[in-house]
Amino acid sequence: MPELPEVEVTRRSFEGRIAGARIVGASLGKPLRWPLGCSVESLAGRRVLGVDRRGKYLLLRLDQGLLVLHLGMSGSLSFAPALPAGGPHDHFDLLTDAGQLRLHDPRRFGAVVWAPDDHAPVLDKLLGRLGMEPLADDFSLAAFKAGLKASRASIKRLLLAGRLVVGVGNIYASEALFLARIRPTTQARRIGPARAERLHAAIRSVLEQAVTAGGSTLRDFQAADGRSDVYGREGAPCHTCSTPIAMVRQGQRSSFFCPVCQRP
DNA sequence: ATTCTCACCTGCGGGC
DNA sequence: TGCCCGCAGGTGAGAA
Structure with a gap:
Protein backbone atom coordinates (compact mmCIF):
# COMPACT_ATOMS: atom_id res chain seq x y z
CA MET A 1 0.00 0.00 0.00
CA VAL A 122 21.11 6.72 11.00
CA LEU A 123 19.09 9.72 9.81
CA ASP A 124 21.72 10.57 7.27
CA LYS A 125 21.82 6.97 6.10
CA LEU A 126 18.06 6.80 5.62
CA LEU A 127 17.15 10.34 4.62
CA GLY A 128 20.43 11.88 3.49
CA ARG A 129 20.11 11.23 -0.21
CA LEU A 130 16.39 11.69 -0.66
CA GLY A 131 15.19 13.94 -3.47
CA MET A 132 12.67 16.76 -3.60
CA GLU A 133 9.28 16.58 -1.92
CA PRO A 134 6.79 16.55 -4.81
CA LEU A 135 4.00 18.18 -2.82
CA ALA A 136 6.15 20.96 -1.40
CA ASP A 137 7.34 24.27 -2.90
CA ASP A 138 10.71 22.57 -2.89
CA PHE A 139 9.65 20.67 -6.04
CA SER A 140 11.35 22.90 -8.56
CA LEU A 141 10.74 22.39 -12.26
CA ALA A 142 14.23 23.62 -13.12
CA ALA A 143 15.87 21.18 -10.71
CA PHE A 144 13.64 18.41 -12.04
CA LYS A 145 14.68 19.09 -15.62
CA ALA A 146 18.33 19.20 -14.59
CA GLY A 147 17.95 15.88 -12.79
CA LEU A 148 16.47 14.26 -15.89
CA LYS A 149 19.33 15.51 -18.03
CA ALA A 150 21.89 14.13 -15.59
CA SER A 151 20.62 10.55 -15.69
CA ARG A 152 21.30 7.77 -18.15
CA ALA A 153 18.74 5.50 -16.44
CA SER A 154 15.21 4.97 -17.74
CA ILE A 155 12.73 7.51 -16.43
CA LYS A 156 10.81 4.82 -14.53
CA ARG A 157 13.88 3.69 -12.64
CA LEU A 158 14.98 7.24 -11.97
CA LEU A 159 11.61 8.02 -10.41
CA LEU A 160 11.62 4.88 -8.27
CA ALA A 161 15.14 5.57 -7.01
CA GLY A 162 13.86 8.60 -5.07
CA ARG A 163 17.09 10.56 -5.47
CA LEU A 164 15.53 13.21 -7.67
CA VAL A 165 11.99 13.24 -6.31
CA VAL A 166 10.63 11.15 -3.43
CA GLY A 167 7.39 9.35 -2.84
CA VAL A 168 6.69 8.03 -6.32
CA GLY A 169 6.38 4.25 -6.06
CA ASN A 170 5.67 1.58 -8.61
CA ILE A 171 1.97 2.40 -9.02
CA TYR A 172 2.12 6.18 -9.21
CA ALA A 173 5.22 6.11 -11.44
CA SER A 174 3.25 4.24 -14.09
CA GLU A 175 0.26 6.53 -13.61
CA ALA A 176 2.26 9.75 -13.79
CA LEU A 177 4.11 8.60 -16.91
CA PHE A 178 0.79 7.78 -18.54
CA LEU A 179 -0.54 11.26 -17.76
CA ALA A 180 2.64 12.80 -19.15
CA ARG A 181 2.49 10.51 -22.21
CA ILE A 182 6.03 9.24 -21.65
CA ARG A 183 7.00 5.59 -22.02
CA PRO A 184 8.55 4.16 -18.82
CA THR A 185 11.56 2.83 -20.72
CA THR A 186 12.51 6.25 -22.10
CA GLN A 187 16.00 7.31 -21.07
CA ALA A 188 15.57 10.21 -18.65
CA ARG A 189 18.10 12.46 -20.36
CA ARG A 190 16.18 12.20 -23.62
CA ILE A 191 13.10 13.85 -22.16
CA GLY A 192 12.82 17.38 -23.51
CA PRO A 193 11.42 20.50 -21.81
CA ALA A 194 7.79 20.01 -22.84
CA ARG A 195 7.58 16.42 -21.68
CA ALA A 196 9.59 17.19 -18.55
CA GLU A 197 7.09 19.88 -17.67
CA ARG A 198 4.17 17.52 -18.22
CA LEU A 199 5.80 14.89 -16.03
CA HIS A 200 6.56 17.38 -13.28
CA ALA A 201 2.91 18.42 -13.23
CA ALA A 202 1.68 14.83 -13.56
CA ILE A 203 3.66 13.63 -10.54
CA ARG A 204 2.23 16.37 -8.39
CA SER A 205 -1.27 15.89 -9.73
CA VAL A 206 -1.34 12.12 -9.33
CA LEU A 207 -0.02 12.27 -5.77
CA GLU A 208 -2.26 15.15 -4.74
CA GLN A 209 -5.35 13.40 -6.07
CA ALA A 210 -4.40 10.23 -4.27
CA VAL A 211 -3.95 12.08 -0.99
CA THR A 212 -7.34 13.69 -1.46
CA ALA A 213 -8.98 10.38 -2.35
CA GLY A 214 -7.25 8.67 0.55
CA GLY A 215 -8.31 11.45 2.83
CA SER A 216 -11.93 11.25 1.85
CA THR A 217 -12.01 7.47 1.72
CA LEU A 218 -9.81 7.23 4.81
CA ARG A 219 -8.39 3.86 5.74
CA ASP A 220 -9.54 2.32 2.49
CA PHE A 221 -6.45 2.70 0.34
CA GLN A 222 -7.77 0.14 -2.12
CA ALA A 223 -10.54 2.50 -3.13
CA ALA A 224 -8.05 5.34 -3.42
CA ASP A 225 -5.85 3.70 -6.03
CA GLY A 226 -8.48 1.40 -7.44
CA ARG A 227 -9.22 3.39 -10.55
CA SER A 228 -5.83 3.44 -12.15
CA ASP A 229 -5.37 4.21 -15.83
CA VAL A 230 -2.59 1.73 -16.49
CA TYR A 231 -1.25 0.03 -13.36
CA GLY A 232 -2.32 -3.61 -13.21
CA ARG A 233 -4.31 -3.26 -16.43
CA GLU A 234 -2.20 -5.27 -18.88
CA GLY A 235 -4.34 -6.22 -21.88
CA ALA A 236 -7.24 -3.99 -20.83
CA PRO A 237 -8.23 -1.09 -23.12
CA CYS A 238 -6.54 2.26 -22.65
CA HIS A 239 -9.00 4.78 -21.19
CA THR A 240 -7.94 7.26 -23.87
CA CYS A 241 -7.51 5.27 -27.09
CA SER A 242 -8.69 1.71 -26.29
CA THR A 243 -5.33 0.18 -27.24
CA PRO A 244 -4.49 -2.74 -24.92
CA ILE A 245 -2.23 -1.67 -22.05
CA ALA A 246 1.24 -3.22 -22.22
CA MET A 247 3.55 -4.41 -19.44
CA VAL A 248 7.34 -4.51 -19.27
CA ARG A 249 9.74 -5.54 -16.53
CA GLN A 250 12.27 -2.97 -15.41
CA GLY A 251 14.64 -4.14 -12.71
CA GLN A 252 12.32 -6.73 -11.19
CA ARG A 253 9.40 -4.29 -11.21
CA SER A 254 6.41 -4.19 -13.54
CA SER A 255 5.71 -1.09 -15.58
CA PHE A 256 2.44 -0.53 -17.41
CA PHE A 257 1.87 1.82 -20.33
CA CYS A 258 -0.23 2.48 -23.40
CA PRO A 259 1.86 1.75 -26.50
CA VAL A 260 -0.02 4.42 -28.47
CA CYS A 261 -0.51 7.26 -25.97
CA GLN A 262 3.03 6.79 -24.67
CA ARG A 263 5.09 6.62 -27.83
CA PRO A 264 8.83 6.00 -27.43
C1' DA B 1 30.55 8.12 -9.71
C1' DT B 2 26.44 6.10 -11.41
C1' DT B 3 23.71 2.03 -12.39
C1' DC B 4 22.05 -2.54 -11.67
C1' DT B 5 21.07 -6.75 -9.06
C1' DC B 6 20.11 -8.82 -4.98
C1' DA B 7 18.21 -9.52 -0.56
C1' DC B 8 15.07 -9.07 3.10
C1' DC B 9 9.86 -11.79 4.33
C1' DT B 10 5.10 -13.47 4.05
C1' DG B 11 0.86 -14.32 1.55
C1' DC B 12 -1.85 -15.03 -2.40
C1' DG B 13 -3.44 -16.47 -6.90
C1' DG B 14 -2.75 -19.31 -10.95
C1' DG B 15 -1.40 -23.59 -13.14
C1' DC B 16 -0.70 -28.38 -12.89
C1' DT C 1 -7.22 -30.42 -2.83
C1' DG C 2 -2.45 -29.60 -2.54
C1' DC C 3 2.05 -28.21 -4.20
C1' DC C 4 5.10 -25.19 -6.67
C1' DC C 5 5.97 -20.98 -8.91
C1' DG C 6 5.91 -16.19 -9.60
C1' DC C 7 4.49 -11.99 -8.04
C1' DA C 8 3.34 -8.12 -4.67
C1' DG C 9 2.71 -0.87 -3.48
C1' DG C 10 10.40 -0.43 -0.94
C1' DT C 11 15.06 0.41 -0.65
C1' DG C 12 19.90 -0.18 1.32
C1' DA C 13 24.09 -2.88 0.35
C1' DG C 14 27.25 -4.35 -2.58
C1' DA C 15 28.61 -5.66 -7.11
C1' DA C 16 29.48 -4.14 -11.91
Whole structure:
Protein backbone atom coordinates (compact mmCIF):
# COMPACT_ATOMS: atom_id res chain seq x y z
CA MET A 1 0.00 0.00 0.00
CA PRO A 2 2.43 2.59 1.02
CA GLU A 3 3.55 5.14 -1.51
CA LEU A 4 3.68 8.79 -0.56
CA PRO A 5 -0.09 9.39 -0.53
CA GLU A 6 -0.80 6.44 1.73
CA VAL A 7 1.99 7.47 4.09
CA GLU A 8 0.74 11.05 4.15
CA VAL A 9 -2.85 9.98 4.75
CA THR A 10 -1.63 7.75 7.56
CA ARG A 11 0.33 10.63 9.06
CA ARG A 12 -2.69 12.91 9.00
CA SER A 13 -4.87 10.21 10.51
CA PHE A 14 -3.11 10.25 13.88
CA GLU A 15 -0.82 13.26 14.11
CA GLY A 16 -3.41 15.46 15.78
CA ARG A 17 -4.21 12.83 18.37
CA ILE A 18 -0.70 11.72 19.25
CA ALA A 19 0.89 15.17 19.37
CA GLY A 20 1.49 16.11 22.99
CA ALA A 21 1.01 12.56 24.24
CA ARG A 22 3.28 11.00 26.84
CA ILE A 23 4.79 7.60 26.04
CA VAL A 24 4.07 5.09 28.77
CA GLY A 25 5.55 1.99 27.15
CA ALA A 26 6.45 0.19 23.97
CA SER A 27 6.79 -3.38 22.75
CA LEU A 28 8.36 -5.17 19.83
CA GLY A 29 7.29 -8.27 17.89
CA LYS A 30 9.43 -10.05 15.35
CA PRO A 31 12.45 -8.22 13.91
CA LEU A 32 11.78 -5.56 11.30
CA ARG A 33 14.22 -4.34 8.68
CA TRP A 34 16.57 -2.77 11.22
CA PRO A 35 16.90 -3.00 14.98
CA LEU A 36 15.17 -0.27 16.96
CA GLY A 37 18.48 1.03 18.23
CA CYS A 38 17.39 1.62 21.80
CA SER A 39 15.59 -0.26 24.53
CA VAL A 40 11.80 -0.03 24.58
CA GLU A 41 12.05 0.90 28.26
CA SER A 42 14.00 4.02 27.39
CA LEU A 43 11.08 5.36 25.35
CA ALA A 44 8.80 5.54 28.37
CA GLY A 45 8.41 9.03 29.71
CA ARG A 46 9.20 10.75 26.39
CA ARG A 47 6.67 13.14 24.96
CA VAL A 48 5.54 13.06 21.33
CA LEU A 49 5.82 16.52 19.80
CA GLY A 50 4.48 15.78 16.33
CA VAL A 51 4.65 13.64 13.24
CA ASP A 52 6.53 14.71 10.13
CA ARG A 53 7.00 12.95 6.82
CA ARG A 54 10.03 12.81 4.54
CA GLY A 55 9.41 10.81 1.40
CA LYS A 56 7.83 7.58 2.58
CA TYR A 57 9.35 7.88 6.06
CA LEU A 58 7.37 9.08 9.04
CA LEU A 59 9.27 10.94 11.75
CA LEU A 60 7.83 10.82 15.21
CA ARG A 61 9.40 13.84 16.88
CA LEU A 62 9.93 13.33 20.59
CA ASP A 63 11.05 15.76 23.26
CA GLN A 64 14.26 13.79 23.19
CA GLY A 65 15.24 12.22 19.87
CA LEU A 66 12.89 10.81 17.27
CA LEU A 67 11.48 7.58 15.91
CA VAL A 68 11.79 6.93 12.20
CA LEU A 69 9.02 4.70 10.81
CA HIS A 70 8.75 3.09 7.42
CA LEU A 71 5.89 0.93 6.18
CA GLY A 72 7.91 -1.06 3.66
CA MET A 73 5.76 -2.98 1.20
CA SER A 74 3.04 -4.26 3.47
CA GLY A 75 3.02 -2.07 6.56
CA SER A 76 0.18 -0.08 8.05
CA LEU A 77 -0.23 1.95 11.19
CA SER A 78 -3.26 2.16 13.41
CA PHE A 79 -3.86 4.47 16.31
CA ALA A 80 -6.66 4.11 18.82
CA PRO A 81 -7.31 4.67 22.52
CA ALA A 82 -6.93 0.94 23.03
CA LEU A 83 -6.17 -1.75 20.47
CA PRO A 84 -6.93 -5.45 20.87
CA ALA A 85 -4.13 -7.90 21.65
CA GLY A 86 -1.52 -7.94 18.90
CA GLY A 87 -1.57 -10.60 16.18
CA PRO A 88 1.33 -12.43 14.55
CA HIS A 89 2.02 -9.53 12.19
CA ASP A 90 1.93 -6.72 14.72
CA HIS A 91 5.57 -5.88 15.35
CA PHE A 92 5.64 -2.59 17.18
CA ASP A 93 3.35 -0.99 19.73
CA LEU A 94 3.81 2.45 21.20
CA LEU A 95 1.64 3.04 24.23
CA THR A 96 0.85 6.63 25.08
CA ASP A 97 -1.57 8.36 27.42
CA ALA A 98 -3.53 9.44 24.33
CA GLY A 99 -3.72 6.07 22.63
CA GLN A 100 -1.84 3.20 21.14
CA LEU A 101 0.14 3.30 17.90
CA ARG A 102 0.65 -0.07 16.22
CA LEU A 103 2.67 -1.17 13.20
CA HIS A 104 1.14 -4.10 11.34
CA ASP A 105 3.51 -5.49 8.71
CA PRO A 106 3.27 -9.06 7.41
CA ARG A 107 6.40 -8.91 5.24
CA ARG A 108 8.46 -6.97 7.79
CA PHE A 109 10.20 -4.77 5.23
CA GLY A 110 9.11 -1.88 7.39
CA ALA A 111 11.13 -0.34 10.18
CA VAL A 112 11.06 1.59 13.42
CA VAL A 113 14.40 3.17 14.21
CA TRP A 114 15.45 5.37 17.09
CA ALA A 115 17.57 8.43 16.40
CA PRO A 116 18.95 10.35 19.39
CA ASP A 117 18.89 13.70 17.57
CA ASP A 118 18.58 15.35 14.17
CA HIS A 119 22.23 14.72 13.37
CA ALA A 120 22.28 11.00 14.13
CA PRO A 121 24.13 8.97 11.49
CA VAL A 122 21.11 6.72 11.00
CA LEU A 123 19.09 9.72 9.81
CA ASP A 124 21.72 10.57 7.27
CA LYS A 125 21.82 6.97 6.10
CA LEU A 126 18.06 6.80 5.62
CA LEU A 127 17.15 10.34 4.62
CA GLY A 128 20.43 11.88 3.49
CA ARG A 129 20.11 11.23 -0.21
CA LEU A 130 16.39 11.69 -0.66
CA GLY A 131 15.19 13.94 -3.47
CA MET A 132 12.67 16.76 -3.60
CA GLU A 133 9.28 16.58 -1.92
CA PRO A 134 6.79 16.55 -4.81
CA LEU A 135 4.00 18.18 -2.82
CA ALA A 136 6.15 20.96 -1.40
CA ASP A 137 7.34 24.27 -2.90
CA ASP A 138 10.71 22.57 -2.89
CA PHE A 139 9.65 20.67 -6.04
CA SER A 140 11.35 22.90 -8.56
CA LEU A 141 10.74 22.39 -12.26
CA ALA A 142 14.23 23.62 -13.12
CA ALA A 143 15.87 21.18 -10.71
CA PHE A 144 13.64 18.41 -12.04
CA LYS A 145 14.68 19.09 -15.62
CA ALA A 146 18.33 19.20 -14.59
CA GLY A 147 17.95 15.88 -12.79
CA LEU A 148 16.47 14.26 -15.89
CA LYS A 149 19.33 15.51 -18.03
CA ALA A 150 21.89 14.13 -15.59
CA SER A 151 20.62 10.55 -15.69
CA ARG A 152 21.30 7.77 -18.15
CA ALA A 153 18.74 5.50 -16.44
CA SER A 154 15.21 4.97 -17.74
CA ILE A 155 12.73 7.51 -16.43
CA LYS A 156 10.81 4.82 -14.53
CA ARG A 157 13.88 3.69 -12.64
CA LEU A 158 14.98 7.24 -11.97
CA LEU A 159 11.61 8.02 -10.41
CA LEU A 160 11.62 4.88 -8.27
CA ALA A 161 15.14 5.57 -7.01
CA GLY A 162 13.86 8.60 -5.07
CA ARG A 163 17.09 10.56 -5.47
CA LEU A 164 15.53 13.21 -7.67
CA VAL A 165 11.99 13.24 -6.31
CA VAL A 166 10.63 11.15 -3.43
CA GLY A 167 7.39 9.35 -2.84
CA VAL A 168 6.69 8.03 -6.32
CA GLY A 169 6.38 4.25 -6.06
CA ASN A 170 5.67 1.58 -8.61
CA ILE A 171 1.97 2.40 -9.02
CA TYR A 172 2.12 6.18 -9.21
CA ALA A 173 5.22 6.11 -11.44
CA SER A 174 3.25 4.24 -14.09
CA GLU A 175 0.26 6.53 -13.61
CA ALA A 176 2.26 9.75 -13.79
CA LEU A 177 4.11 8.60 -16.91
CA PHE A 178 0.79 7.78 -18.54
CA LEU A 179 -0.54 11.26 -17.76
CA ALA A 180 2.64 12.80 -19.15
CA ARG A 181 2.49 10.51 -22.21
CA ILE A 182 6.03 9.24 -21.65
CA ARG A 183 7.00 5.59 -22.02
CA PRO A 184 8.55 4.16 -18.82
CA THR A 185 11.56 2.83 -20.72
CA THR A 186 12.51 6.25 -22.10
CA GLN A 187 16.00 7.31 -21.07
CA ALA A 188 15.57 10.21 -18.65
CA ARG A 189 18.10 12.46 -20.36
CA ARG A 190 16.18 12.20 -23.62
CA ILE A 191 13.10 13.85 -22.16
CA GLY A 192 12.82 17.38 -23.51
CA PRO A 193 11.42 20.50 -21.81
CA ALA A 194 7.79 20.01 -22.84
CA ARG A 195 7.58 16.42 -21.68
CA ALA A 196 9.59 17.19 -18.55
CA GLU A 197 7.09 19.88 -17.67
CA ARG A 198 4.17 17.52 -18.22
CA LEU A 199 5.80 14.89 -16.03
CA HIS A 200 6.56 17.38 -13.28
CA ALA A 201 2.91 18.42 -13.23
CA ALA A 202 1.68 14.83 -13.56
CA ILE A 203 3.66 13.63 -10.54
CA ARG A 204 2.23 16.37 -8.39
CA SER A 205 -1.27 15.89 -9.73
CA VAL A 206 -1.34 12.12 -9.33
CA LEU A 207 -0.02 12.27 -5.77
CA GLU A 208 -2.26 15.15 -4.74
CA GLN A 209 -5.35 13.40 -6.07
CA ALA A 210 -4.40 10.23 -4.27
CA VAL A 211 -3.95 12.08 -0.99
CA THR A 212 -7.34 13.69 -1.46
CA ALA A 213 -8.98 10.38 -2.35
CA GLY A 214 -7.25 8.67 0.55
CA GLY A 215 -8.31 11.45 2.83
CA SER A 216 -11.93 11.25 1.85
CA THR A 217 -12.01 7.47 1.72
CA LEU A 218 -9.81 7.23 4.81
CA ARG A 219 -8.39 3.86 5.74
CA ASP A 220 -9.54 2.32 2.49
CA PHE A 221 -6.45 2.70 0.34
CA GLN A 222 -7.77 0.14 -2.12
CA ALA A 223 -10.54 2.50 -3.13
CA ALA A 224 -8.05 5.34 -3.42
CA ASP A 225 -5.85 3.70 -6.03
CA GLY A 226 -8.48 1.40 -7.44
CA ARG A 227 -9.22 3.39 -10.55
CA SER A 228 -5.83 3.44 -12.15
CA ASP A 229 -5.37 4.21 -15.83
CA VAL A 230 -2.59 1.73 -16.49
CA TYR A 231 -1.25 0.03 -13.36
CA GLY A 232 -2.32 -3.61 -13.21
CA ARG A 233 -4.31 -3.26 -16.43
CA GLU A 234 -2.20 -5.27 -18.88
CA GLY A 235 -4.34 -6.22 -21.88
CA ALA A 236 -7.24 -3.99 -20.83
CA PRO A 237 -8.23 -1.09 -23.12
CA CYS A 238 -6.54 2.26 -22.65
CA HIS A 239 -9.00 4.78 -21.19
CA THR A 240 -7.94 7.26 -23.87
CA CYS A 241 -7.51 5.27 -27.09
CA SER A 242 -8.69 1.71 -26.29
CA THR A 243 -5.33 0.18 -27.24
CA PRO A 244 -4.49 -2.74 -24.92
CA ILE A 245 -2.23 -1.67 -22.05
CA ALA A 246 1.24 -3.22 -22.22
CA MET A 247 3.55 -4.41 -19.44
CA VAL A 248 7.34 -4.51 -19.27
CA ARG A 249 9.74 -5.54 -16.53
CA GLN A 250 12.27 -2.97 -15.41
CA GLY A 251 14.64 -4.14 -12.71
CA GLN A 252 12.32 -6.73 -11.19
CA ARG A 253 9.40 -4.29 -11.21
CA SER A 254 6.41 -4.19 -13.54
CA SER A 255 5.71 -1.09 -15.58
CA PHE A 256 2.44 -0.53 -17.41
CA PHE A 257 1.87 1.82 -20.33
CA CYS A 258 -0.23 2.48 -23.40
CA PRO A 259 1.86 1.75 -26.50
CA VAL A 260 -0.02 4.42 -28.47
CA CYS A 261 -0.51 7.26 -25.97
CA GLN A 262 3.03 6.79 -24.67
CA ARG A 263 5.09 6.62 -27.83
CA PRO A 264 8.83 6.00 -27.43
C1' DA B 1 30.55 8.12 -9.71
C1' DT B 2 26.44 6.10 -11.41
C1' DT B 3 23.71 2.03 -12.39
C1' DC B 4 22.05 -2.54 -11.67
C1' DT B 5 21.07 -6.75 -9.06
C1' DC B 6 20.11 -8.82 -4.98
C1' DA B 7 18.21 -9.52 -0.56
C1' DC B 8 15.07 -9.07 3.10
C1' DC B 9 9.86 -11.79 4.33
C1' DT B 10 5.10 -13.47 4.05
C1' DG B 11 0.86 -14.32 1.55
C1' DC B 12 -1.85 -15.03 -2.40
C1' DG B 13 -3.44 -16.47 -6.90
C1' DG B 14 -2.75 -19.31 -10.95
C1' DG B 15 -1.40 -23.59 -13.14
C1' DC B 16 -0.70 -28.38 -12.89
C1' DT C 1 -7.22 -30.42 -2.83
C1' DG C 2 -2.45 -29.60 -2.54
C1' DC C 3 2.05 -28.21 -4.20
C1' DC C 4 5.10 -25.19 -6.67
C1' DC C 5 5.97 -20.98 -8.91
C1' DG C 6 5.91 -16.19 -9.60
C1' DC C 7 4.49 -11.99 -8.04
C1' DA C 8 3.34 -8.12 -4.67
C1' DG C 9 2.71 -0.87 -3.48
C1' DG C 10 10.40 -0.43 -0.94
C1' DT C 11 15.06 0.41 -0.65
C1' DG C 12 19.90 -0.18 1.32
C1' DA C 13 24.09 -2.88 0.35
C1' DG C 14 27.25 -4.35 -2.58
C1' DA C 15 28.61 -5.66 -7.11
C1' DA C 16 29.48 -4.14 -11.91
